Amino acid sequence: MGAWLNEPLTWGSALILFLWSTVFLLIVLGFVTYAIYYERKVIGWMQLRIGPNRVGPFGLLQTVADIFKLLIKEDTIPRRADRLLFIIAPALAFIPSFTVLAVIPYTEKLYFADLNVGLLYYVALSGITTLAMVLGGWASNNKYALLGGMRSAAQMISYEVPLVISIVGVILLSGSLNLRDIVAAQGGGWFWSWNLFPQIIGFIVFYIAAVSELNRTPFDLPEAESELVAGYHVEYSGFRFAFFMLAEYVYVYAIAALTTVLFLGGWHAPAPFLDFVPGIIWFLLKFAFIVFSLFWIRATFPRVRVDQLMSLGWKVLLPVALLNVFLTALYLELFVK
Amino acid sequence: MSDEEKENLKANELTEQQEAMEPKQAPPPIDAEREAKLKAAAEARAARAAAKAKAEAEAAQAELDTPKEPSPRQNDLERYVRLIEDTVGQGTVKESGLNELNADMPMLVIASEQWPEVSLLLRDHGELRFSYLRNVSGIDYETYLEIVYFLLSLDNKQDVAIKLRTDREAPSVPSATPTWSTANWNEREIYDLLGISFTGHPDLRRIMMPDDWVGHPLRKDYEPLDSEV
């Protein structure tokens, strides 16, 4: 993939790139379909339910049916809504969620863009989705949606900061913003050389901030259904609503992949003698574990309150993340240099 | 045993069970013995009824003969009446009595003009301390309307019912909401359903029915504006 990116853009290479991204989009859609199925099953088991089991064998086609239902549903736009913004918002939410996936390396060979500022690219683009949520909430001309949109703006801005700062430690250790280099720096045998252990503080801050970025329980305030009914997407229906949901699950994919890359050693095996297993398997295992943990949390925790969320972000996570940067720098200065 | 035999056996068992479960149908009274029995039973019933009537009459007589034991709550009632009359003024308590149907709960009928004063007295007086308002009911007695406040003193574990009466044409009584916040919605409900206006109520609006509803449904002579509804 990387080779084509460096070539001059011709009609031929543009077509190839387009086809590749279409294939990738289909893979991501497949992931989303079964992530939703998996989430419903896992949470179902945790809650003494069975989960979907009617559509297709073991309910495997449930999500397909759901998406189909959403697609054929009437597309309603509230009369007093701001039409243009209302239409743009779902697309604006989805596009960055998909574009950030470009920089994620899956194995040494399998990656799309080998970007030198990969991490920065990810963080910068993912912020745009917030904008879409605020837009959607504002354009709906609904008070609940507005409150949800505002909440999501406040939440995502305050959690973006600790999220980014918590990664600084990783960047310091590997000396690169390139995600491939970051994974490569974690190689070399056993699992304790992964960033997870030297950067345990950073990992915890990153994980909490990531859950918050994803708007998932316990930080699902923008769409807190028991307070704001459905938050920013309360007026959306049909495929526009599907786009918001899609964006949310693509971000689950992105964050899980990013966590794997940054902290869990990407495609590296946890022990040298396990190297015979292909890297992609290790990547997928770690990735699946992160996804599972996100679902697990959803079944377990109640939701925090807005003010508590803010004070957690600014008063706890940010100082801790800064401390982590400081400690990492101190360690590098004293022992490595 | 063949399958058929098994089936038969099962069927037999079932019918037997059913027979056992169903009470035996009484055969029609043909035989003389049975008729005699029935006659005897009827006579016995008549005798029992007569005895019962006699016993009841005796009991009633006995009740008349022996004066009723004064209720332990008679003292409470007199105390309440005295306190109210002494503090607020003679003639405040229009009627008073114990409600025998309700474990002798004291019931006082208060002149509604004095109600705000009386309510404060009931709540704050050291001996009474009826700080808890349990319930407010409004009743349409067709000649007049009545509001009953059921009060409770959590400290003394005593209760009392206070009644206010007002005429049906322009019903109005002072509100108890300044004294007990509980009265707020209860009085709104009575206003809504019976049309009694409470003077001094902070927020007298309809509560159950829509704001533009015509009439007060719990009045005995209420006719729905639209009989289809």
Place this chain on the structure above:
Amino acid sequence: MIRTEELLLNVGPQHPSTHGVFRIVVKLDGEVITEATPVMGYLHRGTEKLAESLNFTQIIPYTDRMDYVSAMTNNYVLVHAVETMMGLEVPLRAEFLRLIVMELQRVASHLVWWGTYLLDIGAMSPFLYAFRDREIIINLFNELCGARLTYNYMRVGGVKWDAPPGWMDKVKDFIPYMEKKLEEYDKLVSGNEIFLARIKGVGQYDAATAIDHGLSGANLRCTGVRWDLRRDEPYSLYSRFEFDVPIGHNGDCYDRYLVRLEEIRQSLRILKQAVEQFPSDGETMGKVPRVIRPPVGETYVRIESPRGEIGCHIVSKGKAEPYRLKFRRPSFVNLQILPKLLVGETMTNLITILGGIDIVVGEVDC
């Protein structure tokens, strides 16, 4: 200085957390509530008016539909009022059955509250756990009277159905099961940091305010007032049993939560004693005249429902129908304090406080 516009937000009558068709109009400054006005009546069915043209046995099913989460206690308050007026004797076995179903109902009702309250706060799973256990109670009721929610079980003078064979053993088995589950729930939820942060110190009021607003049930007891009609104005057979009346001290949502959980425990304690003392045979229906005509006069009886003091005021003119029937509904009275508690709170706390009061809209509107 930034000037912000006030936002008038209409919460309900269709809203996931107003527990039915309750509506509250709030004025928001940002997310802070400056004024709250509850609007009721969306579920007003005129039970009291309807009752005036029905005889007493016909009214019983209507009481089921008031507090539909706790229909048994509603049944009881009506038949108890009529029995008080008429001076009827209820056979011991019937009274035991009534007490047992009422206490089971209290457990079921508190479980519903527990589950939905946590759902309001954003935790999904406890809701399903609570409903699993409530299901057992509902199945017991189903076996007893053939209905799962609106039982129509009690009659003036007794109960409609005797317990089927083996029913009491199932109740007996249920008690230790529920005790064990309760421990589990305590471990699962009561110590959760997020949960504590959400409800501690929220919706606080003191005993004087509670009494002034006529609160009852856990809403009153959470302020430290030890007042439970089962103990202080005993009705039915409660004076025979040993149980504690749990109280809180701070009068916040957390104390209400703890009081309700402890009440489940105490109900199980009562049940355990009641099942042991349950008479092995006897009538389930007392001697009742064919047409029930309470004497001329009036009476007000009150019992402790899971939500507080439920009362029934009957005015009779000696007819088969009541002249006036008024229910004192605990949800209705308890809800009055809501506007006062909400001022200065955020939207999120609105849900926490409303859930903490534990209302059933069928009862608020009656």
